[in-house]
Amino acid sequence: MSTNPKKVTLRPKDFLDIDALLSPEERMLRDAVRQFVTERVNPGIEKWFEAGEFPREMATEIGAIGLLGMHLEGYGCAGTNAVSYGLACLELEAGDSGFRSFVSVQGSLAMFPIWKYGSEEQKEQWLPGMAKGELIGCFGLTEPDAGSDPGAMRTHAKRDGDDWVLNGTKMWITNGGIADLAIVWAKSAEGVKGFIVPRGTPGFTTRDIHRKLSLRASVTSELIMEDCRLPADAVLPGVTGMKGPLSCLSEARYGIIWGAMGAARSCYETALEYSKTRKQFDTPIGGFQLTQQKLVNMMVEINKGILLSLHLGRMKDEGNAAPEHISFGKLNNVREAIKIAREARTILGANGITLEYPVIRHANNLESVLTYEGTSEIHTLILGKAITGLEAFS
């Protein structure tokens, strides 16, 4: 072992040189997303967030890069590894959680179930257009009275001849109002089944949820099924039971582990720059010990969080990541990201509460990220069960 380390350059934005742990191809994919976010997302994000809209017209641009269903093989999808998918989520969420949510829902929650549980015809019909961003999908699991406990869903599907008839309401559905197709999970006589519900199907309507103070650059909607009649081939044939929707969530959660660190990085970098230029008492505020402690805590947690993401990504690429591992990542990284966003906000003082800087936007967005895809409490209980063997909920 060498005791004389060569002179290394310390980089405030990649302190542990995590870049060196990525393959050249992973770095290139990451850089492509970073460039896209810098040039196409960042200039418009304040406006979209304030207006409470997702720029639907950007879906095809996002598709052209290859971001939609990027970790799936075939059917027009890029087929990258899990680490690359994670890196893309990180860069997108450094722009805004709304864009990362759009990509997560499209790729992991809408395309993934078709890709994994769909028939060959369903895959051919939907996936290529979804990969291009020409068709937008959403994922309907949560209901007004079934959130953390989705198994308590009331939406049901009854057979009528060859057809299926769906009734029920789904709530808090990302992309719902702009979706061309919804993956709706419903109880049937055989158990929980997934259905592909195209927009325009009689008996199927959506209603957007307004007045959100978080994830504003993302569409969140209600899906309403009233005697919604679907042909026999609308059902996803490959899965029955809650493992269908839960396996999709595990995919999307994995992306959130990385994404949360993107939002955190944006907050940290903003606070770091600000602390070097803002002077009070004739000193840059970054020169005060209390500010340095905040910045160092942020930097340390971000490096740890990204290392954790990368470790889980490598495990996933080797097929060794259990859902409990993903819970570990989501619990830690979203929790730390929120802390970082709030701490960064204090460094910006009054400027921290405006949309001129990304920090309060990220802080607000992360409140949604903390809740969706399994709340922090639920992930804690999953881990609690994993280490004690005792179930605190069922």
Added chain:
Amino acid sequence: MNIVVCVKHIPDPNLPAEMDGKTLKREGVQGVMDPGDEFGVEAGLQIKERLATGDGESGEGEVTLVSMGPAAAMEAVRRGLSMGADKGVLVSDDVLKGSDALATAKVLSAAIQKNGAFDLVIAGVESTDGYTGTLPGTLAEFLGVPHVSTVKEIVSADGGTLKVNRQTADGYHVVEVGLPAVISVTAGVNEPRYASFKGIMAAKKKPVEQLSLSDLDLSGDDVAVKQEVTELSKAEEREGGEIIEDDGSAAAKIADFLKEAKVI
């Protein structure tokens, strides 16, 4: 039509430059493909695609990237391949460390000739690290073909002739040049495409020929440094600028200033 695009791997210009004596530190720093070269790659791809869709002569031919640099320069070549170029040539040799623009042009010309017959060589107007701006002209001289500098628009490419618009201080020249030729393109020539994931993943499988100096039949003497940096000093801090108090004539004064700067 066979198109060669010169690409350079440089220290990331968005990071503060680190010096290694009197030259730029290149090893152990974050590198990128020179952003100026994205325009060259895009220009090459657009010409190839335009020909392939029948707008002109037949679409036969390839876009080849040629680069000289340390092993890390492979990333710049892969970046260009991910945008859509067909293959790459990378000349790496310890002897070439610290080369000046003249030696670089000599090496690139040898690599281009070794690669085979070419119709068009595209380079950026100047690199975003050395900024000498001498390479494209020198390269054309070594290759024995004409050079059209500061191309801001490629109008057409067919029948062995390239028609371009050349940026000048107060307008542009319309130039027709017989091929083969070298052109240098400005940052305004096109809108470089984003590398797509499929492009990035396909790039890994595209061929890149790695050459040393001896593969090009060149010796250390051929590329000896003939240029020396004698002094290095920091650029002057930008001054506060001139403040014009408006006494009714401010608009005219600002207009005069902009005219002088050739902005309007």
